[in-house]
Amino acid sequence: MNTKTPVGKTGDFFVKAVIDVGTNSVKLLVAKFGNNHAGSDMETLADIVVVSRLGGGSADNGVLSREAMERTAAVISDLRAEARKLGADNITAVGTHALRTASNAGDFISMAENACGVSVRVISEEEEAELSFEAAISCVGDNFGGEILVLDVGGGSSEIVMGRGGAIMCRRSVPVGALSLFKKIFVTRDGVISDNLLNEAGRHVNAAFNESFIPRDFDFRNVSSCAGIGGTITTLAAVSAARSGEARVGGMELDISEIERQIIMYASTDMETRKKIPGLPADRADIILPGACIVKSFMRMSSLDKIIACDRGLRHGVMLRA
Numbered sequence: 001m002n003t004k005t006p007v008g009k010t011g012d013f014f015v016k017a018v019i020d021v022g023t024n025s026v027k028l029l030v031a032k033f034g035n036n037h038a039g040s041d042m043e044t045l046a047d048i049v050v051v052s053r054l055g056g057g058s059a060d061n062g063v064l065s066r067e068a069m070e071r072t073a074a075v076i077s078d079l080r081a082e083a084r085k086l087g088a089d090n091i092t093a094v095g096t097h098a099l100r101t102a103s104n105a106g107d108f109i110s111m112a113e114n115a116c117g118v119s120v121r122v123i124s125e126e127e128e129a130e131l132s133f134e135a136a137i138s139c140v141g142d143n144f145g146g147e148i149l150v151l152d153v154g155g156g157s158s159e160i161v162m163g164r165g166g167a168i169m170c171r172r173s174v175p176v177g178a179l180s181l182f183k184k185i186f187v188t189r190d191g192v193i194s195d196n197l198l199n200e201a202g203r204h205v206n207a208a209f210n211e212s213f214i215p216r217d218f219d220f221r222n223v224s225s226c227a228g229i230g231g232t233i234t235t236l237a238a239v240s241a242a243r244s245g246e247a248r249v250g251g252m253e254l255d256i257s258e259i260e261r262q263i264i265m266y267a268s269t270d271m272e273t274r275k276k277i278p279g280l281p282a283d284r285a286d287i288i289l290p291g292a293c294i295v296k297s298f299m300r301m302s303s304l305d306k307i308i309a310c311d312r313g314l315r316h317g318v319m320l321r322a
Helices: 066-085 097-101 105-116 125-140 178-186 195-211 231-244 256-267 288-302 314-321
Strands: 013-021 025-034 043-051 090-095 120-122 147-153 158-164 167-174 223-229 253-255 306-309
Touching (some): 013 066, 013 314, 043 066, 066 090, 066 105, 090 105, 090 314, 097 120, 105 120, 125 147, 125 158, 125 223, 147 231, 147 288, 158 288, 178 195, 195 288, 223 288, 231 256, 231 288, 231 306, 253 256, 256 288
Parallel strands (some): 013 090, 147 223, 223 306
Antiparallel strands (some): 013 025, 025 043, 147 158, 158 167, 253 306
């Protein structure tokens, strides 16, 4: 169904779409706006996440596999068709860590444009951090009276941003994400995960934080609120909600004890059992554990005891600017 009335005619709204091509998944956001373009006037028509693992084969040699590129291009084509069906003529597509780092990223960008009619713009680490921050602020607000910290756990990297009053004070992109940590530590482990492996994962994440100068450049003492965005955070919240009977995911507060409880739960179950955990999508059963390890290490490093799950992400930040 086409819901768009062309701008400049008699209609009082228009439809835009954003496709976010990440290391682990491709996301589509389609939204309807009034003519004032204001974010507060945004009505979501579709918010779809498809796991395609574009960066699944690139961790060792920095090259995107042909299979992963074709699989992801097919997903983009399907999502483009869905956006068109909902009335979006304006489709913005962005790429993140996998396309920033792969030596053959240009091949995939050409494939997406030629086969799907979608031009993917690769954004910088700095822009990704800014957009993630804007998305989180649009979700949780900025009226906490102190610094706001935003953590975005992606597939190939994690973005950490600190700001106050809507203005960014410090930002870093850390080269560790849920999918890359899975491939580094957990990829051959289909069964129960030992404490030794969990400790190894923690050391790897902490080293990535230290090498990105997070402890040196971020002053966490005045942080009044921390928001988490991305699939890891929303999945942790969904599992917690399923256990407690909560109806919401966005806005849920997760404390460090809940993160640790879920890590123990995932590590103590084999993959097939893990896929049956209420609230956990089957296609995230492998990477939820490494994602949770990143969140735990971040909370320990920053001495935070809770994080707010935000159900908006990079695609929302892009949408607000598009």
